[in-house]
Amino acid sequence: MSDIVERVPKQIFLAGQWRDAADGSVFAVQDPGTEEQLCEVADAQDADVREAIEKAVAAQREWAATPPRERGEILRRAWQLMTDRSDEIAELMTLEMGKSIAESKAEVTYAAEFFRWFSEEAVRIDGRYARNPAGGGRMLVSKQAVGPCLLITPWNFPLAMGTRKLGPAIAAGCTMIVKPAQLTPLSMLNLAALLREAGLPDGVLSVLPVTSASRVSGPALADPRIRKMSFTGSTEVGRKLVGQCAENLQRMSMELGGNAPFLVFDDASMDAAVSGAITAKMRNNGESCVAANRFHVHSSIADEFVRRLTEEMSAMKVGHGTEDGIKVGPLINADQRDKVIELVDDAVQRGARATTGGKPLDGKGFFFSPTVLTDMPADARILREEVFGPVAPVTTFDTEDEAVALADDTEFGLVAYLFTRDLDRAIRVGERLSTGMVGLNTGLVSNAAAPFGGVKASGFGREGGAEGIDEYLEVKYLALALNEKG
CATH class of the missing domain: 3.40.309.10 (Aldehyde Dehydrogenase; Chain A, domain 2)
Structure with a gap:
């Protein structure tokens, strides 16, 4: 086992704590360049998923009330840590996914930039105050965190597709459950450790590596307290997830296939x-x-x-x-x-x-x-x-x-x-x-800094840019009665 693989946690990251799977299950991670096993990683079970949901829901109110500047500083520190450790992060990605070291280093830079970008967006969540056109009142429009989120990431960009979702979710004040791809869980587990080091509070994030994606998505999307799902993957799977979200009318961002x-x-x-x-x-x-x-x-x-x-x-x-x-x-x-x-x-x-x-x-x-x-x-x-x-x-x-x-x-x-x-x-x-x-x-x-996303069978919603954080915010309108005569 390489030094960097040795150092990466192999357990579940459950609401800020490293834990074995409920029944001790593990699965193998393979180096696609040699076909050899790199290591074994905990395989989250039903009990782990249920606990992650409860922890995300319990932490949501306090996390959303955290000052935006504080959330932004966590992201800024995470960006700096990723930048400082880019060589070892790139090596880990190459070992589990296969891309060249040069490609992996480029992805680390790209991935880290989402944390820097959204660290700046955290303090720019705005609204508006306006006079009622009919008179007799005012309109106060604000934006607030959508709530606990399920984030599902693919194997091909195991780091950047994580930061592209985590960055705006953290900036907006959402708690998160991440299901990384079974083929490439190490980059996300390493990122969870890095975010904890950057000061992300316990309870805000869970990372659940798992051999059956539905073991996480099924219970999460069946729970109306999970208010947002972001998925990057195939159109075939995306269509099924959209159907599951329909029952509880959860917000969705879908970045699907291309041609x-x-x-x-x-x-x-x-x-x-x-x-x-x-x-x-x-x-x-x-x-x-x-x-x-x-x-x-x-x-x-x-x-x-x-x-x-x-x-x-x-x-x-x-x-x-x-x-x-x-x-x-x-x-x-x-x-x-x-x-x-x-x-x-x-x-x-x-x-x-x-x-x-x-x-x-x-x-x-x-x-x-x-x-x-x-x-x-x-x-x-x-x-x-x-x-x-x-x-x-x-x-x-x-x-x-x-x-x-x-x-x-x-x-x-x-x-x-x-x-x-x-x-x-x-x-x-x-x-x-x-x-x-x-x-x-x-x-x-x-x-x-640009909105990423497609149309037709390539999905809907945008990640990145000024538009990216809106995917994690709900708009609230307060109608203010006012006696203007005094």
């Missing part, structure tokens, strides 16, 4: 387009909901784009994320690797051609070679399904209308990427695309 189009027009800078394509496709090994899933390139420049993208992808070094110079780590597990194999094989069988890659790597670890597919048939599954791997299928278009139609030909609407040097076209196409976010001449849209 991001990457449009390159004939006037685009080829250097910018290829560089942006590598960023949008290969960040996090392609295991990202905002990863470019299909590349639609103007037919007049498609050959050059494919040639240059192939050169860049084929030069990327694949291996265990802790090794020097690695650009592409393993996929998270055998199931994910097999899904990528299945989608690539389907495309090739239908007539697509791999200009590089196209195969998994031999040996231990769940590695798949960076792949570019051209001559794409319109019925290939990879154009419809989220591949979540290092595969770039390229198709062509001739007109602006055709490009928009291809981009929007999906149930998803999280993000689109658009490369052009024509400002009129950039605005025109950007406004037409049915997505919650658009990357204009950039392959990176993630920013703690």
Whole structure:
């Protein structure tokens, strides 16, 4: 066991205290680059979940009454601790998730920024005071914490998806129960220890690693005292959770699947387009909901784009994320690797051609070679399904209308990427695309200061930016009677 894995608590973090599971159950955490076991982690049971709910409810009133400046300072200290320990936090993430050390360090910086951003937002929760238009009174509008929250995080960004939810919840004054992904619980457990060190009071946060997600979500969403649920994950699971929230009319933020189009027009800078394509496709090994899933390139420049993208992808070094110079780590597990194999094989069988890659790597670890597919048939599954791997299928278009139609030909609407040097076209196409976010001449849209979220089957609600804290606040209106004559 590595030193950093050894130091991370492996128990449940229950309302500020480290505890074994109620029945002592544990589950294994695996290194996807070696297929070896890293450690065992406590597996929360029904009794643990019930206690976490009770503790969150009991602590809510006092925590919400904490001065906003105090909540903000806790977040600021947590940001500083994450920044100071970024190397060891990144190593832990690489070991349990697989991404390269460089990618993990970038995620630590990104994740920490949510704490810094929302430390500043905590003291900017405002309202308004206005005269009743009809006279005879005043209107006082304020915002207050929505209440205890259930936060469910995914395996692909095990730290940033946690801070993106925890930051605004802490700033708003909400108590929290976090269910981290079974595949990557260590980053969240480490974060819980860090938040406690930063001064987060006991009772405010519980982290429940668990082998059955419904063991946490079922009881929490069935309890009307849990007032908010934030979920990042698949659309399939998201739909089920929305149904469960309906019974008690709980607030929801849903960041679900994506199928991001990457449009390159004939006037685009080829250097910018290829560089942006590598960023949008290969960040996090392609295991990202905002990863470019299909590349639609103007037919007049498609050959050059494919040639240059192939050169860049084929030069990327694949291996265990802790090794020097690695650009592409393993996929998270055998199931994910097999899904990528299945989608690539389907495309090739239908007539697509791999200009590089196209195969998994031999040996231990769940590695798949960076792949570019051209001559794409319109019925290939990879154009419809989220591949979540290092595969770039390229198709062509001739007109602006055709490009928009291809981009929007999906149930998803999280993000689109658009490369052009024509400002009129950039605005025109950007406004037409049915997505919650658009990357204009950039392959990176993630920013703690910007609202992150999608439309259609990609979910609803926004995380980050000035909009992010509103997801954790309720609006209260006080009607004030007033005798204005004196």
